[in-house]
Amino acid sequence: MLVSQFLVLAALLFSIGVYGVLVRRNAVLVLLSIELMLTAVSINLVAFGAHLQDTLLSGQVFALFVITIAAAEVGIGLAIVVMIFRNRSSVNLDELDLMRW
Amino acid sequence: MTAAMLAFAVPFRSPTLVDGGVLAQYAWLIPLVPLVLMFAIVFFGKRLPYRGWELAEASMLFVAIYGVALFVMNANEGITHEGSIEIARIGSYTIEWGWVVDGLSIMMYAVVGVVGLAVFTYAKGYMKGDPRYTWFFAAFTLFAGAMLVLVSSANMIQLLVGWELVGVASYLLIGHYWEDHANNAAAIKAFLTNKIADVGLVIGVIIVGVTVGSFRFGDILSAVFEGDSALAQVAFWAGLAIFIGAMGKSAQFPFHVWLPDAMAGPTPVSSLMHAATMVTAGVYLLGRMFPFYQSDLFAADVKTWIIIIGSITLFAMGLIALVQDDLKRVLAYSTVSQLGYMTVAMGAGAYTAGLFHLFTHAFFKGLLFLCAGSVIHAVHSNNMSDMGGLRKAMPWTYRTFLAGSLALAGIFPLAGFWSKDEILASISYDAGHGGGAIASVVLWIAIAGAFVTAFYMARAVYLTFFGEYQGQAHPHESPRVMTYPMIGLAGLSIVGGFANIPGLFTGFTEWLAARPSWELLDLHHAESLNFAVAAIGLGVALAGIAAGTRLWRRDAATQRERDRFRVPVLYPVLEHKYFIDDLYRVALTNPIKGPVARFIDWTNTYVIDAVVNAFGAVAKGLARVVYGGFDQRGIDLAVNAVAGGTNEAGEMLRRTTTGRVQQYAGALFGGAVLLVVGLLIFT
Numbered sequence: 001m002l003v004s005q006f007l008v009l010a011a012l013l014f015s016i017g018v019y020g021v022l023v024r025r026n027a028v029l030v031l032l033s034i035e036l037m038l039t040a041v042s043i044n045l046v047a048f049g050a051h052l053q054d055t056l057l058s059g060q061v062f063a064l065f066v067i068t069i070a071a072a073e074v075g076i077g078l079a080i081v082v083m084i085f086r087n088r089s090s091v092n093l094d095e096l097d098l099m100r101w
Numbered sequence: 102m103t104a105a106m107l108a109f110a111v112p113f114r115s116p117t118l119v120d121g122g123v124l125a126q127y128a129w130l131i132p133l134v135p136l137v138l139m140f141a142i143v144f145f146g147k148r149l150p151y152r153g154w155e156l157a158e159a160s161m162l163f164v165a166i167y168g169v170a171l172f173v174m175n176a177n178e179g180i181t182h183e184g185s186i187e188i189a190r191i192g193s194y195t196i197e198w199g200w201v202v203d204g205l206s207i208m209m210y211a212v213v214g215v216v217g218l219a220v221f222t223y224a225k226g227y228m229k230g231d232p233r234y235t236w237f238f239a240a241f242t243l244f245a246g247a248m249l250v251l252v253s254s255a256n257m258i259q260l261l262v263g264w265e266l267v268g269v270a271s272y273l274l275i276g277h278y279w280e281d282h283a284n285n286a287a288a289i290k291a292f293l294t295n296k297i298a299d300v301g302l303v304i305g306v307i308i309v310g311v312t313v314g315s316f317r318f319g320d321i322l323s324a325v326f327e328g329d330s331a332l333a334q335v336a337f338w339a340g341l342a343i344f345i346g347a348m349g350k351s352a353q354f355p356f357h358v359w360l361p362d363a364m365a366g367p368t369p370v371s372s373l374m375h376a377a378t379m380v381t382a383g384v385y386l387l388g389r390m391f392p393f394y395q396s397d398l399f400a401a402d403v404k405t406w407i408i409i410i411g412s413i414t415l416f417a418m419g420l421i422a423l424v425q426d427d428l429k430r431v432l433a434y435s436t437v438s439q440l441g442y443m444t445v446a447m448g449a450g451a452y453t454a455g456l457f458h459l460f461t462h463a464f465f466k467g468l469l470f471l472c473a474g475s476v477i478h479a480v481h482s483n484n485m486s487d488m489g490g491l492r493k494a495m496p497w498t499y500r501t502f503l504a505g506s507l508a509l510a511g512i513f514p515l516a517g518f519w520s521k522d523e524i525l526a527s528i529s530y531d532a533g534h535g536g537g538a539i540a541s542v543v544l545w546i547a548i549a550g551a552f553v554t555a556f557y558m559a560r561a562v563y564l565t566f567f568g569e570y571q572g573q574a575h576p577h578e579s580p581r582v583m584t585y586p587m588i589g590l591a592g593l594s595i596v597g598g599f600a601n602i603p604g605l606f607t608g609f610t611e612w613l614a615a616r617p618s619w620e621l622l623d624l625h626h627a628e629s630l631n632f633a634v635a636a637i638g639l640g641v642a643l644a645g646i647a648a649g650t651r652l653w654r655r656d657a658a659t660q661r662e663r664d665r666f667r668v669p670v671l672y673p674v675l676e677h678k679y680f681i682d683d684l685y686r687v688a689l690t691n692p693i694k695g696p697v698a699r700f701i702d703w704t705n706t707y708v709i710d711a712v713v714n715a716f717g718a719v720a721k722g723l724a725r726v727v728y729g730g731f732d733q734r735g736i737d738l739a740v741n742a743v744a745g746g747t748n749e750a751g752e753m754l755r756r757t758t759t760g761r762v763q764q765y766a767g768a769l770f771g772g773a774v775l776l777v778v779g780l781l782i783f784t
Contacts, residue, residue, distance in 0.1 A: 022767050030763075093762055100760030 006047035014040035027084070027091040031077045038070045124171060125182035125202040131167055131210055132200075132253050132263075135160040135246030139239050146235040153235040154225050157242045161221045164249065165214030172211040175204060175612050183255050183319060193314065199255025201318065204613040205388055208460060209252040209381070215593070216377040216467045217245045219586035223471050224369035226582035227478060231367075237277060241370065244270035248378035252385055256316040257306040260386070264302065264350065267379050268295045274374075275366040287365035294359035298349020302386075305342030308335050309393075318389055325392050325399055333398045340400025343390060344407060351383025353444055354414040357437045358682055361421075364429040364483075368474030371429060375436040376467030384440065384459050387447040395450055405539060407448030412543040412550075415441025417679065419553035423560065424675040427483045428473045431561050435509065436466055438550060442524050445543060451527030453601070453610045458524055460609070461516035461597045465508040468590035472502035475583055476565060479576040485564040487572035494576040497584045499566045501591040506562050508594040510555035511642045518639065519598030521551060525638050526603070526631040552641040552648075559649020567654060603631070 013036055020033025042063040049059020085091050138160040146153025174180060185199035221241065228237055247270050251263025269292075276288030310316040312332050313324045324332050332339075347353070352360035360380065364371055374380060387394065387407070394400045394407070415438045422434035439462050446455030475498045476491060477483055492499045508515035511522070525547055532540035570576065578584065601609035667673075677683060 018770055022763055022770070096762070097760030100758055 003047050003051040006043055010040040010043040010047070012040075013037075013043070025092050025094055027081045027093055027096075028078070030093065031074055031081070034077075035070055035074060038066055042066045120180070120182050124167075124174060125180055126184060128167070128171070128182070128202045128210075128253065129184065129198070129200040131164055132246055132249035134163050135242050135249060139242040139246055142235060142239040142242060146239060151225070153238045154221075157238040158218070158221050158225070160242055161214060161217040161245065163214075164210065164245070165218040168207065168210035168212075168214035171202065171207045172612070175207045176608060179204065179611070180207065185255055185317075194310070194316065196258055197256050197317070199259060199317070200253045201255040202253075205385070205456065206252050208456065208613060209377075209385060210249065212381075212460060212463045213245060213248055213252070213377040216463050216590070217373060219590050220369050220373045220376070220467060220471065223372075223474070223583050223586040224367075226580050227369055227474050228367060233277065237274075237367070240270055240273040240277070241373070244274060244370070244373065244378055248382065251382055255318060257310055257318070257321075258316050260389075261303065261306060264299065264346075264382065267350070267382060268292060268299070271295075271363065271366075271370075271374060271379055274370040275363045277367055277370070278365070281365075284365040287359075287362040291359040291363045294356055295349045298345055298356050301342045301344075301349070302346020305339045305344075305346060308339040308342065312339070321390075322392050325396055328396075328398055336393065336399035337402050340390075340394055340403040341406065343386065344403055344410075347383030347386045347444075348410065349383070350386075351380050351440045351444065352414075352437050353383070353410050353440065354417065355681060357414060357418060358678075358685065360437055361430050361433040361678075364427065364433050368429065368470055368477060371433070372467050372470035372474065375433070375470060376463040380436060380440055381459050381463070384443045384447060384455060387444070388452060388456050391447070391452050394447070404448045404450070408445055408539060408543050411441045411444030411446075411448055412546045413441070414438065415445060415550045416546050416553065419550050419557065421675050421678055422557040423553070424672060426486055428476065428485050428488070428561060428565060429470070429483055431485075431557060432466070432469050432473055435469075435554065435557065436462075438554065439466065439509070442521065442547065442550070445547060446524045446527055449524075449528045449531040449540060449543075451524060451531070453613055454520065454523035454527040456613055457601050457609055458520035460600070461508070461520040461594070464590055464597045465505040465516060465594035468501060468505040468587060468594050469509065471583070471587045471590065472498050472505060475579040475587065476502075476576075478579055478583070480572045480574050482572060482574075485561065488565045488570070489568040489572075490566070490570040491576055492566040494570075495566075495578045497578060497588065501584075501587040502566065503562060504591040505594050506558040508598075510558050510646060511551055511638055512555075512646075513635075513639055514598065516594050516597035518635075518642075519601060522631070522635045522638050523601065523603070525551075525634045529631065529634050548637055548641055551638050552645040555642040555645025556649050559646045560653050563649065563653035 017033045017035075017037030017040060020036065021030055024030050024033060045059040045063045045066070047059075049057060049063075052059070081091055084096065088095070138156045142153040142156045146156065149155060171180065180202055182202040183199065185197040187195050187197050189196040221238075224238070224241065228234055231237060244267065247263050247266030249263075251260055251267060254260040254263055272288045272292040275291050276285050278284045279288075306316070309321055309332070312335050313321050313329065315321070321332075349356045360375075363374065366374075394404055418434050418441065419438035422431045422438065425431045425434060439458070443455045443458050443462070446458060475495065476488060479491070479495060479498075480488055482488070504515070508517040511517045525544065528540055528544045528547055532544055599606065600612075674680070
C-alpha cells in the first residue's frame with residue numbers, strides 16, 4: 001500500500017477535526033473533534049514509521065505517547081466540561097465568553 | 102691658644118658600620134606605634150581604666166625601649182640602615198614611606214622616647230581633672246608620633262608630612278585650654294608663623310628634589326659628595342630656603358615669636374615641645390642636610406647666615422628672659438637662646454657639638470619645664486611675683502630645678518657644660534679656620550650668651566625658690582607621679598654630658614657619625630678639651646650666677662624691690678621684646694586684618710559675586726527658555742503623543758479579545774495556514 005493513501009486519510013480526518021473544533025457549539029463535540037485531529041496525527045506517525053522501516057519503531061512508539069496524552073487530555077477536558085455544566089447548566093461555547101474585554 | 106689645645110679636624114675615624122639587623126628593619130614601628138595608639142585613644146580611650154593615658158604611656162615606653170636598644174647597639178657598632186616602601190609614583194618621582202636608622206635618627210628616637218616617657222608619666226599627675234584628659238593624651242601622642250615620622254624619614258616628602266603633623270599637633274596642644282581666647286590666639290600664631298617659614302622649606306625641598314631627581318636624603322647627599330654641578334648651581338637658594346624652614350620650627354629670629362606664646366599650652370606640652378619634639382626639628386634638619394651646607398661647592402655661603410641668625414637669637418632672646426615675670430616664658434626664651442647655640446654650631450660646621458647640645462638640652466630643658474609645671478601646679482600662677490620661698494615647701498622640685506638650672510648655665514660637670522663648651526670650642530676653631538671675623542665676633546657673643554644664661558637662670562631660681570612666698574595659695578610638693586620623672590631627668594641632666602668628654606671619651610661623636618662617606622667632610626670635633634675656652638665659658642657662667650646672686654639673693658627682704666627696679670631705656674626695649682611683635686602687628690597683621698582684608702572683601706562682594714551672579718542670571722534665563730520652549734512644547738508634546746497613540750491602539754485592539762474560544766482557534770489555524778503557504782511560496 002502506498003503511504004499517500006494513509007496521508008490522505010489522515011488529512012481528511014484532520015480537516016474534519018478542524019471543522020468540528022471551529023464550528024460545533026457543544027463543548028463535548030469540540031473535545032471529540034480534538035481527538036479526531038490527534039488520531040489523524042497518530043495515523044501519520046504510524047504510516048511513516050512503517051514506510052521508513054525504522055528499526056527503533058519511533059513512529060509507532062510516538063503514536064502510543066499521543067494516545068496516552070490524548071486520554072489524559074480528554075479526561076481533564078471532560079472534567080472541566082462537567083464542572084462548567086454544573087455551574088452554568090450549559091456547555092454551549094457561545095455562551096462561555098466571560099474572558100473578554 | 103696652643104696647638105696642643107686645639108687638635109681639631111683630625112681625619113675622621115669612620116666606625117665600622119653594620120646593617121642593624123632585625124631591630125633596624127622594624128624601625129618603621131617607632132613612628133607607627135604612637136600614631137596607631139593615638140587613634141586607639143581617640144576611639145576607645147574614654148572606656149579604659151586610666152582614660153587613655155595608659156595607651157599613650159605604652160607608646161612612649163615602646164619608643165623609649167626601642168630607641169635605647171638601638172642607641173646601645175649603635176654605641177657598640179655603628180648602624181646604618183635605610184628602608185622604604187613605595188606609596189605612589191608621580192611621573193619620574195616616587196613618593197615613599199621610608200625609615201632611616203643611623204646615628205642621628207637613633208639619637209632622636211632615644212631622646213624623644215626617654216624624655217617623652219618622663220613627660221607622659223608626669224602629665225598623668227599634671228593633667229588630673231582636666232575635662233579633655235583623654236583628648237589631651239591623644240593629641241600628645243600624635244605630637245610625639247609626628248616628630249618620630251619626621252626624624253625617621255628617609256626622604257624629604259615624608260619629612261614634610263612629619264613637619265606639618267608636628268605643626269598640627271602643636272596647634273591642638275597649645276590651644277588645649279581653648280576656653281580662653283588668648284590661648285587660641287597663641288595656637289594660631291604658632292601655626293601661622295610656622296606656616297610662613299614652611300613655605301621656605303617647601304620651596305627648598307622642591308628645588309633640591311627636582312634638581313637631583315629624587316627626594317631621598319641618601320640620593321641628595323650622594324649627589325653632594327659626587328659634586329653634582331646642577332645641584333651646586335641652585336644650592337645657595339635651596340639651602341637658604343630650607344634654612345628658613347628650619348628657622349620657623351626651631352624658633353630662630355625673626356620667626357621666634359611663636360615659641361614664647363606657645364606657653365599657653367599645658368606645661369607638659371611645653372616640656373616636650375622644648376626638649377624633644379618640634380623645636381629640635383629645625384636643628385635636626387640642618388644635621389640631616391649637614392654635608393649640603395658644609396661642601397664649598399654647595400650651600401656653604403648659607404653658613405654665614407646660619408651663624409648670624411643663630412648668634413642674634415642666642416644673645417638677644419637670652420636678654421628677654423631676664424625681664425620676664427612668667428616662669429615658663431623665662432624658660433621659653435631660654436630655649437630660643439639655646440636653639441641659637443645649636444644653630445650657630447651647625448653653621449660653624451660643628452655637627453657633633455650642635456647635636457650634642459640638642460641631646461643634653463633635651464634633658465635639662467625638659468626637666469626645667471616639668472619643675473616649672475610642678476611649681477605652677479602648686480601656686481596656681483605662672484608668675485614669679487606670686488612665688489618665692491618654695492625651697493622648703495617643694496624640696497624635690499627645688500633640687501631638680503637647681504640641677505637643671507646649673508646644667509643649663511653650663512656649670513662643670515653637668516650636661517650643659519660639656520655641650521656648651523663643645524660649641525664654644527667649635528666656634529673658636531671655626532674662627533681660626535675659614536670662619537673669619539664673623540666667627541670671632543660670634544664666639545664673643547656666644548660667651549656673652551653664656552653669661553646671660555647663667556644670669557637669668559639665677560634670677561629664676563632665686564625669685565621662685567628663695568625669699569618670702571608672695572602668693573595666696575598653700576604650696577605643697579607635687580605627687581610622686583610628677584616628682585619621679587623630674588628626678589629621672591635630673592639624673593640625666595647631671596650625667597648626660599659624660600657621653601662626650603673631649604680627649605677622654607668621644608662616644609657621642611662616633612655614635613652620631615654612623616654614616617658612610619662622611620669622613621670626606623671636615624667635621625669639627627674636639628680631640629681634647631680646649632681648656633682656655635672651657636675656662637672662659639665656666640668663668641662667665643659663674644660670673645652670671647654671682648651677679649644673679651648679688652642682685653636677687655643677697656638680701657632676701659629686698660629681692661622683690663630689686664626685681665621691680667627698671668633699667669631705663671634697656672628695660673622697656675626688652676619688655677616689649679624689641680618691639681618685634683609690635684612690628685609684626687603694625688606691619689603685617691594689622692594691614693592684613695584692615696585694608697587687605699577689606700579689599701579682599703570688596704573684591705569678593707563686587708567682583709567675584711558679580712561674576713557669579715551674572716552666571717546665575719544667564720543660567721536662569723536660559724532655563725526659562727528651555728522650560729517654556731523645549732520642555733513644555735517639545736518634550737511634553739512627544740510624550741503626550743506617544744501616550745495618546747498607545748491609548749488609541751489599545752482601545753482598538755481590545756475589541757479582538759472577544760472571549761470566544763473558537764474565534765481564537767480559527768485565528769490560530771488561519772495563522773498556521775498562512776505560515777505554511779508562506780513557506781511554500783518563499784522556498
